[in-house]
Amino acid sequence: QVQLVESGGGWVQPGGSLTLSCAASGLTFASYVMKWYRQAPGKERELVASISTGGTANSVPRFFISRDNARNSAYLLMNSLKSEDTAKYYCSAETGILKYWGQGTQVTVSS
16 A cells, blocks of 8 residues: 655744655655645645656755655755745655655745
8 A cells, every 4th residue: 555644844934944754655666756746725736846766856946855765755845935835735656657645744834
């Protein structure tokens, strides 16, 4: 059974940083593209970062994605956080026709 478990969310002041983690199990982690999405209330889910099986990373400004295949984990470092970054953040594992989701972790940016 595939499981993706996000952690590291919480409350942070504007300008702060936060690192989210995504721990995967039940799949051959190194074979999956890992992505981070977010969804704010009333808005559609949007992609914020992705990293290929070979480690090629793409992300929106201020965010950095990484992966550790030995730990079956992906990470999202978020810097200079703004109130508009407030959302529930989800990781996904994707390969070809397969796509798995975690349950999400809430990030709230406010003073």
